[in-house]
Amino acid sequence: MSLFKRIFSKEKKETLDKGLEKTKSSFFSKLSKAVAGKTKVDDDVLDNLEEVLVSSDVGVETTLKVIERIEERVAKDKYLGTEELNSILREEIAGLLAETNVGNDTDFCIPANKKPYVIMVVGVNGVGKTTTIGKLAAQFTKTGKKVVLGAADTFRAAAIDQLQVWADRVGVPIVRQEMGSDPASVAYDTLKSGVAQDADVIIIDTAGRLHNKVNLMNELTKIKRVMQKVVADAPHDVLLVLDGSTGQNAFEQAKQFTKATEVTSLAVTKLDGTAKGGVVIGISDQFQIPVKYIGVGEGIDDLQVFNKIEFVDSFFK
Numbered sequence: 001m002s003l004f005k006r007i008f009s010k011e012k013k014e015t016l017d018k019g020l021e022k023t024k025s026s027f028f029s030k031l032s033k034a035v036a037g038k039t040k041v042d043d044d045v046l047d048n049l050e051e052v053l054v055s056s057d058v059g060v061e062t063t064l065k066v067i068e069r070i071e072e073r074v075a076k077d078k079y080l081g082t083e084e085l086n087s088i089l090r091e092e093i094a095g096l097l098a099e100t101n102v103g104n105d106t107d108f109c110i111p112a113n114k115k116p117y118v119i120m121v122v123g124v125n126g127v128g129k130t131t132t133i134g135k136l137a138a139q140f141t142k143t144g145k146k147v148v149l150g151a152a153d154t155f156r157a158a159a160i161d162q163l164q165v166w167a168d169r170v171g172v173p174i175v176r177q178e179m180g181s182d183p184a185s186v187a188y189d190t191l192k193s194g195v196a197q198d199a200d201v202i203i204i205d206t207a208g209r210l211h212n213k214v215n216l217m218n219e220l221t222k223i224k225r226v227m228q229k230v231v232a233d234a235p236h237d238v239l240l241v242l243d244g245s246t247g248q249n250a251f252e253q254a255k256q257f258t259k260a261t262e263v264t265s266l267a268v269t270k271l272d273g274t275a276k277g278g279v280v281i282g283i284s285d286q287f288q289i290p291v292k293y294i295g296v297g298e299g300i301d302d303l304q305v306f307n308k309i310e311f312v313d314s315f316f317k
C-alpha cells in the first residue's frame, strides 16, 4: 500500500471511530449493565441483551435473529461465559452484515462498463440528501470522474438552490429548471446533457414527499421511464438516503420507499453525534439492501464507502 493510501486510510479509520463513538459508548455501557454480576450466558442475560439491541436501534426483527443465533450457540455450549459475549456478538453482527453487504469496497468506484453511471437519489427532506449528493460528487471528482448533477427535486426552490451551492463548491455542472417544473423533464435534460458532456457519473436529486405513496411511486416511476429514453438501463443505482440519528423513523422511511420503488442501496447519514448507529445493522438486514455509504460528519470528506469489516472493527475495537 502506498504511503498516501496508508495515511488516507488511517484518517478514514479515525473519522469512522469518532463517528461511531456515541453509538459505541452507549451500546457497551448498556451491555456491561446487562451482564453485570453474571458469568454465564443464561436466559436472563439473553433477555437483557435483547433489550440492549432493541434500544440501540438495531430493530426488533434483526435483534430476534441475533438472539436466536446466540441461543443456538448457548444450546451447544452450556457454559458459555459472559466474557465471550463481545466476540460472539461481533461474529454474529459481522455475519449479518455480510449477508447483505456482499462487496468489500473501500473506495468510491463505479462499474467500468457503465458510462454514464446514473444514480437516482431518494429520501425525505432534511435527511442529508443534498449534502450526500454534494459529498458524492466531490469524491467521484477526486477520483478523476466527470460528474453532472440534476436538480429534479423541483418541489422546493431551496432544494434546487442548495444543490447549486454544492455544484459550485465541487465545481461540477448542474442541470436545473425553475421550481415546479416536471422532475422527469429535469432528469431527462440531465441525462441528455451528461451524455453530451461524456460524463462518467450522473446524480439525480429527487423530491421525497412521503405524504402520498401513490404520488411518490408514480413520480419515481415516471422519472425512471423518461431517463431510460436516454440511457436504456438507467438508473443503475437507486440510493435511499436515511438519517441515522432518527432511529426508528429511518426504518419507517425505508419501508415506505421500498414499497414505492426498487431501492438498490442505502446511505445512512449523521452517524456522528448519535447513539442510534445500530440502525445500520438493522435496516440493511431487515430490507436486504446493502449500505453503500455512511455520513460521519458535515464536511465534504465525511462521507465514507461503507465497509462491513471496517465498521465491525471500529465498533468492537
Ligand SMILES: Nc1nc2c(ncn2[C@@H]2O[C@H](COP(=O)(O)OP(=O)(O)OP(=O)(O)O)[C@@H](O)[C@H]2O)c(=O)[nH]1
Residues within 6 Å of the ligand: 124, 125, 126, 127, 128, 129, 130, 131, 132, 159, 162, 269, 270, 271, 272, 273, 294, 295, 296, 297, 298, 302
Ligand atoms: N453531522 C452530520 N450532519 C450531516 C450529515 N449529512 C448531512 N448533514 C447535515 O444535515 C442537514 C440537512 O442536510 P441536507 O443535505 O440539507 O438535507 P436534505 O435531505 O437535502 O434536506 P433538504 O435540503 O431539506 O431537502 C445539513 O445541515 C447537513 O450539513 C452527516 O453525515 N453528519
